[in-house]
Amino acid sequence: MDLPMSAAATAAEAETGPLILALPKGRILAELGPLLGRAGIHPAADYTDEDSRRLRFETSDPRLDVVRVRPFDVATFVAHGAAHIGVCGADVLMEFDYPEIYAPLDLGIGQCRISVAEPVATAGATAGRDDPSRWSRIAVASKYPNVAQRHYAARGVQAEVVHLNGAMELAPSLGLARVIVDLVQTGSTLKANGLVETEVIAKVTSRLIVNRTALKTMPEAIGAWIAKFRAALAA
Numbered sequence: 001m002d003l004p005m006s007a008a009a010t011a012a013e014a015e016t017g018p019l020i021l022a023l024p025k026g027r028i029l030a031e032l033g034p035l036l037g038r039a040g041i042h043p044a045a046d047y048t049d050e051d052s053r054r055l056r057f058e059t060s061d062p063r064l065d066v067v068r069v070r071p072f073d074v075a076t077f078v079a080h081g082a083a084h085i086g087v088c089g090a091d092v093l094m095e096f097d098y099p100e101i102y103a104p105l106d107l108g109i110g111q112c113r114i115s116v117a118e119p120v121a122t123a124g125a126t127a128g129r130d131d132p133s134r135w136s137r138i139a140v141a142s143k144y145p146n147v148a149q150r151h152y153a154a155r156g157v158q159a160e161v162v163h164l165n166g167a168m169e170l171a172p173s174l175g176l177a178r179v180i181v182d183l184v185q186t187g188s189t190l191k192a193n194g195l196v197e198t199e200v201i202a203k204v205t206s207r208l209i210v211n212r213t214a215l216k217t218m219p220e221a222i223g224a225w226i227a228k229f230r231a232a233l234a235a
């Protein structure tokens with residue numbers, strides 16, 4: 001995905017202020033706390049309070065501020081250089097495929113997988129005979145249209161993706177799509193909605209990400225934070 005020329009320069013221009021670390025609100029943020037502590041990052045106390053309307057938080061280090069954004073938006077903030085560093089799921093990186101993002105570290109948290117699922121009834125009825133290479137098109141509901149499209153394109157199948165932001169599991173029973181492409185962890189959401197996982201597209205964990213331009217223009221500062229995360233992972 002190409003970025004506007006001005007975007008690439010944003011990180012370098014921000015060199016005079018604190019570096020910005022973009023964190024995803026929600027479940028990853030909850031898991032991330034201990035790792036941040038071990039990396040020496042101590043944001044203002046209310047950074048995990050999702051009732052708080054604040055979005056930007058100072059840390060105990062004047063050279064680093066934290067912003068709290070939606071998980072999908074972490075990648076966009078970092079790709080455009082509005083944030084220098086971030087944490088986001090590999091699912092989000094796969095979906096956007098931003099060339100401006102470098103993902104040096106697997107943080108090992110937020111473990112799940114991105115999978116294809118379909119109703120138990122159709123999966124059972126076609127077991128062993130449901131060969132995707134024989135389809136020419138398939139209707140897919142997903143929050144990940146690019147991942148879904150690439151997955152089926154690699155099999156020579158054209159995916160007609162209905163883009164949803166949640167409750168994908170309802171799509172097959174309501175006639176919106178034949179299958180879904182979504183995140184699966186325990187499998188309980190699929191089970192509760194009469195679906196079964198039929199293919200794992202990719203395993204997912206959260207990554208430390210950095211803006212490539214920021215890394216080039218501020219190698220010492222950015223490199224030091226990468227090193228702190230690496231040491232925190234090893235601790």
Ligand SMILES: Nc1ncnc2c1ncn2[C@@H]1O[C@H](COP(=O)(O)OP(=O)(O)OP(=O)(O)O)[C@@H](O)[C@H]1O
Nearest residue numbers: 025026027028070071089090091110111112183185
């Ligand atoms: N069930 C899960 N188990 C483990 N990790 C998950 C699970 N679901 C999502 N994730 C990871 O957490 C990230 C954020 O998911 P989360 O459910 O907190 O936000 P969201 O509901 O997708 O965000 P939004 O509020 O913007 O819709 C995902 O991108 C993925 O990397």
Ligand SMILES: O=P(O)(O)OC[C@H]1O[C@H](OP(=O)(O)OP(=O)(O)O)[C@H](O)[C@@H]1O
Nearest residue numbers: 166167182183184185186187188189190
């Ligand atoms: O396999 P499981 O352990 O059941 O987890 C999978 C569920 O987790 C995610 O949803 P989330 O809880 O983030 O809700 P959302 O769809 O509203 O974002 C995902 O979209 C699945 O619905």
